Amino acid sequence: MERTSLTATAPASSDAIRAAVAAERARTRAWLHDTVLQVLEFIEMGGYADTPDAHALARAAGDAGRELRAFVDNDELIGGGGTLVERLHAIVESERELSDHEIVLDLGVIDAPVTGDDAVELSAATAEALRNVRKHARATRAIVSCSVVGGIVTIIVGDDGVGCDVRTAARRGAGLRGSVVGRLDRQGGSATIRSRPGLGTRVTLKLDRSPRVSLLEAPAAPRRAAAA
Numbered sequence: 001m002e003r004t005s006l007t008a009t010a011p012a013s014s015d016a017i018r019a020a021v022a023a024e025r026a027r028t029r030a031w032l033h034d035t036v037l038q039v040l041e042f043i044e045m046g047g048y049a050d051t052p053d054a055h056a057l058a059r060a061a062g063d064a065g066r067e068l069r070a071f072v073d074n075d076e077l078i079g080g081g082g083t084l085v086e087r088l089h090a091i092v093e094s095e096r097e098l099s100d101h102e103i104v105l106d107l108g109v110i111d112a113p114v115t116g117d118d119a120v121e122l123s124a125a126t127a128e129a130l131r132n133v134r135k136h137a138r139a140t141r142a143i144v145s146c147s148v149v150g151g152i153v154t155i156i157v158g159d160d161g162v163g164c165d166v167r168t169a170a171r172r173g174a175g176l177r178g179s180v181v182g183r184l185d186r187q188g189g190s191a192t193i194r195s196r197p198g199l200g201t202r203v204t205l206k207l208d209r210s211p212r213v214s215l216l217e218a219p220a221a222p223r224r225a226a227a228a
Contacts, residue, residue: 083119110147180203180205
């Protein structure tokens with residue numbers, strides 16, 4: 001009986017291991033795409049050619065090098081500390097250095113800090129959305145809005161750029177698939193991308209961490225008094 005039980009559970013265990021390995025590979029690909037690869041591609045495209053301050057290039061290369069070194073040394077994806085709001089401030093400041101359009105950070109109601117993996121993945125998806133604005137949108141303005149209400153996190157990245165056909169962009173761009181949609185999927189959230197040629201793009205990230213109340217935990221309804 002024991003042998004039969006072990007044999008029966010083996011495929012399930014193997015499936016779980018394969019799923020975990022695939023998820024980790026996807027997360028690693030997204031991390032490499034978002035960090036070192038972005039810096040190298042930006043340099044290749046001449047993104048720093050007109051930058052009067054060479055220190056911007058040195059900072060970007062240094063940051064990417066330190067992140068890659070930490071990844072290699074620790075054999076794990078690094079995220080660092082900081083809340084989601086702190087990360088968004090840092091991302092917006094970094095993108096302002098690299099972009100020639102206005103970037104606004106609009107913080108709404110934040111009724112609780114978002115930390116840990118949720119902060120890491122949400123901020124990384126936001127950063128990728130902003131990079132897409134810089135690389136493809138030809139926008140004059142981008143707005144990042146964020147709210148946390150009742151455990152539901154909502155981040156919206158909108159721009160006034162040229163827009164695109166979302167289905168075509170998603171098929172061609174690994175960034176949208178892996179670094180935006182994929183990240184939110186792996187966290188149990190959702191990413192919605194709406195765009196039309198000539199009308200800009202709007203990326204909405206949602207993650208629901210609101211407390212769940214089961215039927216067993218829900219308070220019983222008060223009994224009505226019996227009629228006299």
